[in-house]
Amino acid sequence: MNKDFIYKQVYQDLKGSILSGQYKTGQKLPSENELKTIYKTTRVTIRQAFDELIKEGFIYKEHGKGTFVKSETRSLGLLSFKGFSEVVGEEYNAHSKVIIQPQVRRFPTPFFYELSPTEVKYGCVYLERLRFADETPVMLEQTYLPNIEVISSPNNLSRIDSLTEDTLIGGSLFKTLHTKFSIEVIGLEQAIKAIESEKYTANFLKMKTKKPLLYIERRYLTSRSSFYIYSTLYCNTDKYAISSSF
Amino acid sequence: MNKDFIYKQVYQDLKGSILSGQYKTGQKLPSENELKTIYKTTRVTIRQAFDELIKEGFIYKEHGKGTFVKSETRSLGLLSFKGFSEVVGEEYNAHSKVIIQPQVRRFPTPFFYELSPTEVKYGCVYLERLRFADETPVMLEQTYLPNIEVISSPNNLSRIDSLTEDTLIGGSLFKTLHTKFSIEVIGLEQAIKAIESEKYTANFLKMKTKKPLLYIERRYLTSRSSFYIYSTLYCNTDKYAISSSF
């Protein structure tokens, strides 16, 4: 699939070998010079493949020593951009409840992220979901999807607000975006703070007001450049901490 | 300071110009060809500088269009496993103060991570550091290094507790571990919570007690398998949020 470029080929080969266990944790990979000979290319190209793998946390380098496989714990907990059910559902009995069904709104001002004029102009589809782990409410997520034009089917323009008409596929927003609009979430930026719970959040998360709450502002990056999804998250971390690893 | 390499120089110049507002959000940077002429270097070197700035979220590229300044987020990328000074020091005037010099202790019980019998037996070297960004105390870090045997120089066994004898190289624990024991930190696992500040933590972080505090439990992975470094972090996120991206 990604065979167009040499560095992508090298990248995929190495990634495959790591994931299939051919190269094990801590093991040294072939040196840049060896790989350059194998692939009949140059060190620059091999380094390009290495850079990708480093960025994704598969390998690391040590100057003068070599390049090594990182530990296989690449699961990223809730700090990753994977959907909630995808990450948490593997371990706990996780489910969500839609508090506010998708509805068209204007973006609040001020917004926690700088918006483009287009985003402001078209407004957003807003929805609010409460997340549970083992029957305990752990997270309140408020999501803003810019109401831009998307191609839902060939020669058929529509807007994100067609989301409001049906429920989320399998309870998953990401899956719905993929199926309906073939939009993929490819990354995220986030800022994390500790704040005090207020009436609204405390009520949903079954906690007292003025108690510590993990607050996260997110911007999801998608395959459709310049289409971002925004979320604010309120997490009750009393029982369930948020985890990640690199 | 980082003048040894051309790409570092370009990197610092551009970063400075962005932070000082000379290049504003969304603005187009000079093209790679223009910069290559200005700095009397090659595109490859300019691209290396750009890559760093992309990784740190200062700029982004659009194929065929150019390179642009991202919106400023003003937050600390502390969720990565890079050392504090390494991540924060590039952007802010960051420094640390050692509150408790490295000293040999037993591991507290219960400990936030399950320890191996060996780790418990040998105890740990404990140290406590307060981290500043622009003169504001933002983070209190308590670190536990298992006091295992390490090879400091050929045929010379010693323990981590030889750390207690001298100060940290360049104020950096990671650099000291690298130089003295050739131990590299290659990753981390962490759990994040929101808690209330107590007297001790509130005092150092110049905040009131019972106020929200970001609390992080960490286990750093090193190139020496089965040697982990443990840390607990208390972050005042009032002024500086913690950020990350994938």
Place this chain on the structure above:
DNA sequence: CAAAACTACTTGTATATACAAGTTATCTAT
């Protein structure tokens, strides 16, 4: 007038090469 072609500019991928700097093991002189 509108579509197509062209042009100039941008970043993306690639080759070929060189030397610097860190690591490791071996060899050598004391």
Place this chain on the structure above:
DNA sequence: ATAGATAACTTGTATATACAAGTAGTTTTG
């Protein structure tokens, strides 16, 4: 035997160059 030099390996930085591919504006063509 031990310390120091050396050699062979690794990744890091750098030069010089070429063509591909995406973007945007201008010119040509129908």
